[in-house]
Amino acid sequence: MIWSLTLPILMPFATAAAAFLARDRRGSGWISVAGSVVSLGLAIHLVMLVLHHGVIAGQVSGWAAPFGITLAADYLAAAMVLITAIIALAVGLWSLAEVGQTSRRLGWHGLFQTLIGGVTGAFLTGDLFNLYVWFEVLLISSFGLLVIGGRKEAIDGAVKYVTLNLISTVLFLGAAGLLYGATGTLNMADLHAAVAAHPDQRLMTVIAMMFMVAFGLKAAVFPLFYWLPASYHTPHYAVSAVFAGLLTKVGVYALIRVFTLIFTGDQFYTHGILLWIACLTMLTGVLGAAAQSDFRRILSFHIVSQIGYMVLGLALMTPLALMGAVFYLVHHIIVKANLFLVAGVSRRLTGSSDLYAIGGLYRAAPLLAVLFLIPAFSLAGFPPLSGFWAKFVLVRAALEVQDAVVAGVALLVGLLTIFSMTKIWAEAFWKAAPDGREPRLSAIPVRERWIMLTPVAALAAMTIFIGLFPEPFLQFATTSAEQLLDATPYVAAVLGEGRP
Numbered sequence: 001m002i003w004s005l006t007l008p009i010l011m012p013f014a015t016a017a018a019a020f021l022a023r024d025r026r027g028s029g030w031i032s033v034a035g036s037v038v039s040l041g042l043a044i045h046l047v048m049l050v051l052h053h054g055v056i057a058g059q060v061s062g063w064a065a066p067f068g069i070t071l072a073a074d075y076l077a078a079a080m081v082l083i084t085a086i087i088a089l090a091v092g093l094w095s096l097a098e099v100g101q102t103s104r105r106l107g108w109h110g111l112f113q114t115l116i117g118g119v120t121g122a123f124l125t126g127d128l129f130n131l132y133v134w135f136e137v138l139l140i141s142s143f144g145l146l147v148i149g150g151r152k153e154a155i156d157g158a159v160k161y162v163t164l165n166l167i168s169t170v171l172f173l174g175a176a177g178l179l180y181g182a183t184g185t186l187n188m189a190d191l192h193a194a195v196a197a198h199p200d201q202r203l204m205t206v207i208a209m210m211f212m213v214a215f216g217l218k219a220a221v222f223p224l225f226y227w228l229p230a231s232y233h234t235p236h237y238a239v240s241a242v243f244a245g246l247l248t249k250v251g252v253y254a255l256i257r258v259f260t261l262i263f264t265g266d267q268f269y270t271h272g273i274l275l276w277i278a279c280l281t282m283l284t285g286v287l288g289a290a291a292q293s294d295f296r297r298i299l300s301f302h303i304v305s306q307i308g309y310m311v312l313g314l315a316l317m318t319p320l321a322l323m324g325a326v327f328y329l330v331h332h333i334i335v336k337a338n339l340f341l342v343a344g345v346s347r348r349l350t351g352s353s354d355l356y357a358i359g360g361l362y363r364a365a366p367l368l369a370v371l372f373l374i375p376a377f378s379l380a381g382f383p384p385l386s387g388f389w390a391k392f393v394l395v396r397a398a399l400e401v402q403d404a405v406v407a408g409v410a411l412l413v414g415l416l417t418i419f420s421m422t423k424i425w426a427e428a429f430w431k432a433a434p435d436g437r438e439p440r441l442s443a444i445p446v447r448e449r450w451i452m453l454t455p456v457a458a459l460a461a462m463t464i465f466i467g468l469f470p471e472p473f474l475q476f477a478t479t480s481a482e483q484l485l486d487a488t489p490y491v492a493a494v495l496g497e498g499r500p
Helices: 002-021 028-052 074-097 101-105 108-124 128-147 154-183 188-199 201-219 227-231 237-259 267-288 295-316 320-352 366-380 386-400 403-431 446-468 471-485 488-495
Strands: 058-059 070-073
Touching: 002 028, 002 058, 002 070, 002 074, 028 058, 028 070, 028 074, 028 108, 058 488, 070 108, 070 188, 070 488, 074 108, 074 227, 074 237, 074 320, 074 386, 074 446, 074 471, 101 108, 108 128, 108 237, 128 201, 128 237, 154 188, 154 201, 154 227, 188 237, 188 488, 201 237, 201 267, 227 295, 227 488, 237 267, 237 295, 237 320, 267 295, 267 403, 295 320, 295 386, 295 403, 320 366, 320 386, 320 446, 320 471, 366 386, 366 403, 366 446, 386 403, 386 446
Parallel strands: none
Antiparallel strands: 058 070
16 A cells, blocks of 8 residues: 555656656646646545545555654545645646746746645655655745746745745754654654653643644744735746645644644643634634735635634534534635636736726626636635535534634634625626726637636536535545544554554
8 A cells, every 4th residue: 555655745756857857848737737637546546545444554664663754644634635636737737828938947847746746745744754854845846936937026925935934844843853852753643642641741732832833834824824925926826826725734734633643632722722823813814805905915815814714623623623624624725726726817818916907807708707706605605615514514613612702703704705705706807997908818819718717617616516515525524533533543554553
């Protein structure tokens, strides 16, 4: 099974190398797309293995766990690898119509696939040190994608992004060092018992808080989110889409993994803080979005807001809440990446992302208008789309623990999300173009038009399908939550049946 765990990681890097070597040729983008197709097949295979065998694990090196390089996949990790492959294929295809010759020759497709490899590695790694390594891969490749093109705005956003993420990385490394000094291991399965058995639980709580801040910076939670809306609106729209869909979710995934598998002792304290963080993240994100007038800036602030819902599921720490967090993760990746792709098509048609400077998109491209409404309504939580079920489960989880205030905050944020999406619809789609020059879909060549609209339509169809047929996805999320709450199968898969 080790190859089933390693190939989803290796394939993007192999594709990156091939795309980089062929960067001077026009077909380098299609190499990236072909590699993404293969990665999708490998991800589907991994999910099938997990469905059949439960948690699977393997050692890349010749050393047995906990000393070797551990890779492990449970339901949550396998789902994240699959959705990563789907987004990589959608964005990779869409980028063929946006990424120009200059960016291609600078290695855009190679950096993109390196980023996907780093994301996949972060989801499958079984120890904290290699999680740090994959975060570094993410940081380097994402910085490269941000600065390609050399625009002043992009470089300014990249500096803010890298600076804050370097602080997070240093804090993460420091916390990992302290944890290793206290327990003698960084293998996550081994840490499950080692942290619980440590005589100084106050020290463990301090280290847990260091991880919370480090991963909170990566996830862009309150009050550590301001780097995100300052940088996500600056690069290529394809870059914004993959960043919006995947990067912050790696931070959320790390929070979920660490605070369900490793730091489970002082939950009253740590999860109480996470609950406050979740509520403030939801509120500040949605209020920030309401104050913006730029298409991408609104969507960027909504990333922050929606991350609050995922952290809420972790903070409540009930089976239903964790199930909602897992479901929300998958739903939001699809929806948010799709909205940024729609914003990219809008920018191509109108020449601007300023809502007050554009208009007439409904008349010019009614199909694009429909494709915007689907993820926008899903983000706001309209039935029968995927976002409705995600929000419904989390609100119900809050009510089950008799926390009406938290449930009220979640519902209020949903209402304010509708306001922002309505603002985009009214300004960009419904009203006439302010300068009298209506956008024309025919201005985009037919080939590029289909390249851009096909992934948008596919992701919108996924949103509808999940909303109309939620049962298998909710069941999958339920099993994921059960595995997160009961670490025994994970520990046994990594360390062997005889280990605690």
